[in-house]
Amino acid sequence: MNPLEQQLQYPLGETQPAAGQVLDVAPDLRWVRMPLPFALDHVNIWLMRDRVDGRDGWTVVDCGVSREDTKAHWEKIFAEGLDGLPIVRVLVTHMHPDHVGLAYWLCERFEAPLAMTLTDYTTARLFSEGGAQGGATGGERAAAFFRRHGVVDGPSLEQLRERKSYYASLVPAVPPAFDRIADGDKVRIGGREWQVVIGEGHAPEHASLYCDALGVFIAGDMVLPRISTNVSVQDYEPNGDPLRLYLQSLDKYGFMPADTLVLPSHGRPFHGLHTRIAQQRAHHAERLAEVKEACAQSPCSAADIVPIMFKRKLDLHQLTFALGEALAHLHTLYFRGELTRHTDADGVIRFSPA
Numbered sequence: 001m002n003p004l005e006q007q008l009q010y011p012l013g014e015t016q017p018a019a020g021q022v023l024d025v026a027p028d029l030r031w032v033r034m035p036l037p038f039a040l041d042h043v044n045i046w047l048m049r050d051r052v053d054g055r056d057g058w059t060v061v062d063c064g065v066s067r068e069d070t071k072a073h074w075e076k077i078f079a080e081g082l083d084g085l086p087i088v089r090v091l092v093t094h095m096h097p098d099h100v101g102l103a104y105w106l107c108e109r110f111e112a113p114l115a116m117t118l119t120d121y122t123t124a125r126l127f128s129e130g131g132a133q134g135g136a137t138g139g140e141r142a143a144a145f146f147r148r149h150g151v152v153d154g155p156s157l158e159q160l161r162e163r164k165s166y167y168a169s170l171v172p173a174v175p176p177a178f179d180r181i182a183d184g185d186k187v188r189i190g191g192r193e194w195q196v197v198i199g200e201g202h203a204p205e206h207a208s209l210y211c212d213a214l215g216v217f218i219a220g221d222m223v224l225p226r227i228s229t230n231v232s233v234q235d236y237e238p239n240g241d242p243l244r245l246y247l248q249s250l251d252k253y254g255f256m257p258a259d260t261l262v263l264p265s266h267g268r269p270f271h272g273l274h275t276r277i278a279q280q281r282a283h284h285a286e287r288l289a290e291v292k293e294a295c296a297q298s299p300c301s302a303a304d305i306v307p308i309m310f311k312r313k314l315d316l317h318q319l320t321f322a323l324g325e326a327l328a329h330l331h332t333l334y335f336r337g338e339l340t341r342h343t344d345a346d347g348v349i350r351f352s353p354a
């Protein structure tokens with residue numbers, strides 16, 4: 001555990017569900033820990049006892065990526081973890097593959113409706129159906145974007161070019177219809193009211209869910225206990241300022257009581273929401289100061305910033321996140337007027353003090 005993590009409390013200690021199993025974490029609420037084929041090796045899924053249109057069963061929050069092993073874990077849960085009841089609603093926090101990947105499969109199998117925000121639903125469908133053109137993190141356009149931001153090594157660019165349908169490989173389909181959830185909505189799940197709280201900066205319109213009666217906050221990826229939430233500029237919105245949006249969004253969780261149980265998409269359930277939010281603010285303030293300092297030494301591309309912000313060795317998947325994250329910090333400083341940017345003769349965009 002790192003020192004920051006020690007400031008949080010984990011009520012379940014080291015106890016966590018094995019793959020294909022469920023663990024009760026609150027009344028009528030179960031935790032599933034689904035393996036992922038990335039360095040980030042799992043995503044948390046939540047099951048809530050519910051009744052939808054007269055049908056008793058479970059509302060599931062998030063799904064896992066579309067892979068055969070994920071489906072096999074789900075099969076075990078259907079057989080042993082749902083008290084013989086079906087899934088009656090699929091609620092997805094946001095459009096990233098580890099969350100929406102198997103929504104089409106779950107919805108079809110159980111004839112269950114999908115609940116999602118409009119922006120993330122449409123983005124997921126575009127990326128899933130758009131193939132090479134629609135993919136956000138692969139293909140020629142992504143390679144050009146990374147090149148422009150200073151990634152010059154051939155193998156990385158080549159791998160990016162080849163990774164054309166990356167999103168669609170993990171999200172081969174998205175249900176053809178959905179029920180919209182929006183900021184401030186009250187969704188009734190199992191007779192309890194859950195408030196939808198929208199956050200930005202990580203995904204276009206990320207939905208978190210807060211239940212006052214249970215004192216539980218399903219945070220999705222917006223507040224994580226150990227790692228910081230990825231906040232990246234991506235090729236389809238090259239002039240985005242997602243870090244500003246993310247920092248603004250953190251304000252929206254301030255109304256929740258200090259003893260709220262936070263259920264994050266990655267890591268363990270914890271107490272200490274306000275502590276964690278303060279840590280995130282401090283983390284980004286420090287990174288912004290580092291980035292500004294580096295640009296004051298000499299003009300920096302996003303690729304120049306990556307080794308300053310990330311000291312460890314990164315695989316390609318991690319590099320795509322890291323470069324986007326470096327650029328997010330550069331953009332926040334740029335849009336605040338603290339940096340200027342210029343495209344140099346080598347075609348690389350670099351940032352200097354304003």
Ligand SMILES: [Zn+2]
Nearest residue numbers: 094096202221
């Ligand atoms: Zn995410």
